[in-house]
Amino acid sequence: LLSPPQGYYTRHGGVGEGGDFVTSPEISQVFGELIGIWYISEWIAMGKPKAFQLVELGPGRGTLTDDILRVFNQLGSLLSKCDVSIHLVEVSPKLSDIQAQMLTGGKVQANPEDESAYMKGISKTGIPIFWYRDIQDVPPGYSFYLAHEFFDALPIHKFQRTERGWREVLVDIDPEVPDRLRFVLSPSSTPATENFIQPEETRDHVEVCPEAGVIIQRLASRIEKDGGAALVADYGHDGTATDTFRGFRNHKLHDVLTAPGTADLTADVDFRYLQKMTEGRTAMLGPIKQREFLKNMGIDLRLQVLLQNSRDTATREQLLHSSDMLMNPEKMGDRFKFFALLPHHRLAPPDNNQKPELAPPSLPVAGFGELLLK
Numbered sequence: 001l002l003s004p005p006q007g008y009y010t011r012h013g014g015v016g017e018g019g020d021f022v023t024s025p026e027i028s029q030v031f032g033e034l035i036g037i038w039y040i041s042e043w044i045a046m047g048k049p050k051a052f053q054l055v056e057l058g059p060g061r062g063t064l065t066d067d068i069l070r071v072f073n074q075l076g077s078l079l080s081k082c083d084v085s086i087h088l089v090e091v092s093p094k095l096s097d098i099q100a101q102m103l104t105g106g107k108v109q110a111n112p113e114d115e116s117a118y119m120k121g122i123s124k125t126g127i128p129i130f131w132y133r134d135i136q137d138v139p140p141g142y143s144f145y146l147a148h149e150f151f152d153a154l155p156i157h158k159f160q161r162t163e164r165g166w167r168e169v170l171v172d173i174d175p176e177v178p179d180r181l182r183f184v185l186s187p188s189s190t191p192a193t194e195n196f197i198q199p200e201e202t203r204d205h206v207e208v209c210p211e212a213g214v215i216i217q218r219l220a221s222r223i224e225k226d227g228g229a230a231l232v233a234d235y236g237h238d239g240t241a242t243d244t245f246r247g248f249r250n251h252k253l254h255d256v257l258t259a260p261g262t263a264d265l266t267a268d269v270d271f272r273y274l275q276k277m278t279e280g281r282t283a284m285l286g287p288i289k290q291r292e293f294l295k296n297m298g299i300d301l302r303l304q305v306l307l308q309n310s311r312d313t314a315t316r317e318q319l320l321h322s323s324d325m326l327m328n329p330e331k332m333g334d335r336f337k338f339f340a341l342l343p344h345h346r347l348a349p350p351d352n353n354q355k356p357e358l359a360p361p362s363l364p365v366a367g368f369g370e371l372l373l374k
């Protein structure tokens with residue numbers, strides 16, 4: 001995916017209707033708007049800190065951030081005293097160009113090598129935006145994190161249980177067919193089989209994404225240290241799925257070993273593994289189904305307003321169709337899950353020893369319970 005000369009993300013970028021796969025923000029503006037409201041709601045619940053960074057991992061075409069920035073702009077009077085900045089973690093030069101075009105109209109400047117951000121610009125709504133290759137380059141500070149369809153794009157190790165113990169699934173050149181790759185089992189155990197398989201594992205085939213583990217730990221440590229929250233959405237399982245690694249090209253399943261670099265590669269996210277990696281540092285809410293999260297965030301109401309405001313039938317049909325894509329259990333509604341990482345104190349039960357009038361009211365976390373629309 002990320003090979004500099006040949007990688008799928010480095011060369012193509014593939015997200016969107018004309019690409020190889022479509023994601024929720026590309027389907028409907030409502031998706032990003034509701035996520036924008038989630039951040040505002042958490043910002044209020046956490047006592048309206050004077051500044052925050054919105055940090056998005058793997059922003060694709062930049063559509064989600066664009067929709068969020070529109071909401072921030074519409075609620076400008078609320079945020080007027082808050083210093084907001086956008087920080088995008090993106091490795092693909094092709095996609096960062098597309099993001100720059102979408103968010104700033106192309107008005108960006110490359111930074112010298114010794115600066116942590118490789119590029120910077122100002123959004124159409126006047127908010128500074130910075131681009132990085134790694135989450136560790138993003139300056140510390142109170143931050144809201146966003147990772148939508150990011151973790152599923154990270155590389156996995158695959159393992160197979162055999163009579164002789166765990167073996168790693170490796171990619172080999174087929175000796176019989178020129179220019180063909182094939183899967184083989186490692187002849188013995190490997191450093192990965194030694195380190196990444198849990199002793200209590202019961203499955204026969206396991207996929208592990210250590211990079212996802214490292215990144216989620218970094219997010220949890222940053223939230224624990226500097227405050228903020230993370231919202232993560234992806235498809236995945238609770239540590240029970242086995243062989244999920246697959247490719248997509250032109251919106252169709254594609255053999256992962258055929259024509260590498262021309263198809264998107266993905267594996268379902270192991271939410272239980274991610275939760276384990278954050279334990280102790282932050283609290284986790286979810287994962288809950290996308291349709292529940294969006295419903296709790298008020299998607300029905302937002303859809304009603306948009307339907308009332310649209311004059312032609314085609315627009316109305318498009319709105320209904322896109323909302324069905326996001327919410328229908330048979331489409332994206334059940335498959336995609338949302339979870340949030342929050343500082344422990346955000347969810348702490350009220351302290352009974354404290355006088356009720358002194359204890360700050362703890363607001364429910366939007367999306368994971370019903371949103372109080374006031």
Ligand code: SAH
Pocket residue numbers: 002009015023024025026057058059060061064089090091092095133147148149150153154
């Ligand atoms: N969030 C977007 C795009 C998802 S595609 C959407 O929902 O539409 C995955 C994104 O992650 C792409 O932008 C890809 O370039 C980026 N990406 C993949 N691996 C990455 C890595 N290791 N570090 C940073 N970005 C990465």
